[in-house]
Amino acid sequence: MPFIEESDLLELHKDIDKAQIINERLLDQIKYKNKELKRSKIQRNLFGSITVLFLIGTLAIFSYNAGFIRSSNYENRNSMSNNLLVSIDSLEVIKARIDNLKEQNEELSLVKEFYLAKKFLDKEKIYSVQVKSFVDNNITLASESLNNTIFVKTNPFYSYSLGNFETLEEARSFRFQLVKMGFEDAFVASYKEGKRLEIEDPY
Numbered sequence: 001m002p003f004i005e006e007s008d009l010l011e012l013h014k015d016i017d018k019a020q021i022i023n024e025r026l027l028d029q030i031k032y033k034n035k036e037l038k039r040s041k042i043q044r045n046l047f048g049s050i051t052v053l054f055l056i057g058t059l060a061i062f063s064y065n066a067g068f069i070r071s072s073n074y075e076n077r078n079s080m081s082n083n084l085l086v087s088i089d090s091l092e093v094i095k096a097r098i099d100n101l102k103e104q105n106e107e108l109s110l111v112k113e114f115y116l117a118k119k120f121l122d123k124e125k126i127y128s129v130q131v132k133s134f135v136d137n138n139i140t141l142a143s144e145s146l147n148n149t150i151f152v153k154t155n156p157f158y159s160y161s162l163g164n165f166e167t168l169e170e171a172r173s174f175r176f177q178l179v180k181m182g183f184e185d186a187f188v189a190s191y192k193e194g195k196r197l198e199i200e201d202p203y
Contacts, residue, residue, distance in 0.1 A: 033111040040108055044101060051094065058091075125192045127171035127200065128161035131183050152196055159196070161189065168200055175202060 128150050135156055150161040162178070165171040171188045178186045188200040 030111065033108065037108040037112055040104060044105065047097075047101065051098070054094070124166075125190055125197065127165040127168050127188055127190050128163050129171055129175045129178055129186050130159050130161040130189050131178060131186045133157040133159045150191060150194075152191070152194065154196060161191075171200070172202060 136158075150159075150164070152159050152161070163171065163174050165174065168188065168190075175186050175188050187202060190197040190200055
């Protein structure tokens with residue numbers, strides 16, 4: 001087993017605390033973005049309804065104007081063409097607004113996909129390689145750059161695992177690499193909803 005200095009362990013503990021705080025902030029941001037997504041959907045539906053009503057009104061005005069132009073003299077026809085230009089300009093503004101809403105919708109879709117992926121990981125069975133257990137939770141091994149880590153309390157121990165794998169074969173391959181690096185006690189365990197299910201056969 002590799003030797004770790006006490007000062008390094010304390011630094012690692014601080015890093016895990018920071019990572020947990022960051023994870024909590026990210027979950028809060030995901031919840032906030034999810035609320036924004038719902039609000040945006042309502043706004044988009046409302047905007048779509050208003051746009052449809054506007055288009056119907058615009059078509060009605062154009063229909064009325066077409067009949068009016070036929071029966072009017074040249075001077076009235078000229079003033080109607082000016083109105084038509086103004087209407088075309090307002091349609092351009094509406095088109096720009098629709099494009100802007102589409103961009104916002106794409107951004108919110110990415111946030112939604114991330115949130116759904118996180119939910120999926122919490123509900124599905126995953127595999128991870130446990131590298132260490134501690135009696136005291138003052139010792140931390142995580143850093144901000146390690147995203148795929150699991151830190152689970154199983155009385156009286158705190159276990160630290162690396163990696164989130166969909167298949168047992170992937171986890172076994174990762175365990176083999178860790179053993180070659182000196183983590184001879186590493187083993188593969190399965191997790192679901194943040195709790196360890198069982199220790200898997202390493203071969």
